[in-house]
Amino acid sequence: MLLTTILNHVQKFKSFVFKKAQWANAEKSEIDVLVEARANSRPICSQCGRVGPRHGRQTVRRFSYLPVWGIPVTLVYAPRRVNCSWCGIRVESLPWTLPENPKSPLTETYAWYLARWAQRLSWLETAQTFRTTWDTVRQAVSMAVRWGLAHRDR
Numbered sequence: 001m002l003l004t005t006i007l008n009h010v011q012k013f014k015s016f017v018f019k020k021a022q023w024a025n026a027e028k029s030e031i032d033v034l035v036e037a038r039a040n041s042r043p044i045c046s047q048c049g050r051v052g053p054r055h056g057r058q059t060v061r062r063f064s065y066l067p068v069w070g071i072p073v074t075l076v077y078a079p080r081r082v083n084c085s086w087c088g089i090r091v092e093s094l095p096w097t098l099p100e101n102p103k104s105p106l107t108e109t110y111a112w113y114l115a116r117w118a119q120r121l122s123w124l125e126t127a128q129t130f131r132t133t134w135d136t137v138r139q140a141v142s143m144a145v146r147w148g149l150a151h152r153d154r
């Protein structure tokens with residue numbers, strides 16, 4: 001079974017599809033997963049949430065995703081620009097980014113994973129275990145804490 005088949009099964013992003021998984025480097029120590037927008041999808045404005053016509057693309061961005069068998073996985077995608085009738089030209093909204101920090105190279109799925117481990121291990125141990133940085137763990141915990149504060153009454 002292909003890695004992209006598993007990803008498309010467990011992580012559904014409306015309007016986006018995991019197209020191809022490949023080694024990111026010659027050492028075969030990291031995996032890149034190429035993401036594509038579905039052909040019939042129109043980009044969503046990241047500022048107001050409205051759909052608009054596409055207006056070119058940004059350069060390719062890389063987003064850390066859950067490791068597979070201990071191998072770091074990165075989502076690779078060139079975000080589209082939206083010609084939004086309300087906001088002008090904006091970058092599209094990406095469903096895998098952190099809700100309050102969309103410029104972070106961390107996916108929300110991976111942030112939750114790291115934040116849960118950071119409850120059991122120190123932040124440094126979490127970073128070392130998952131071959132990431134202390135600051136990435138800090139961002140993940142910060143997202144989880146903000147979510148917890150916003151949902152305190154539950």
Ligand SMILES: [Zn+2]
Pocket residue numbers: 045046047048049050084085086087088090
């Ligand atoms: Zn807009």
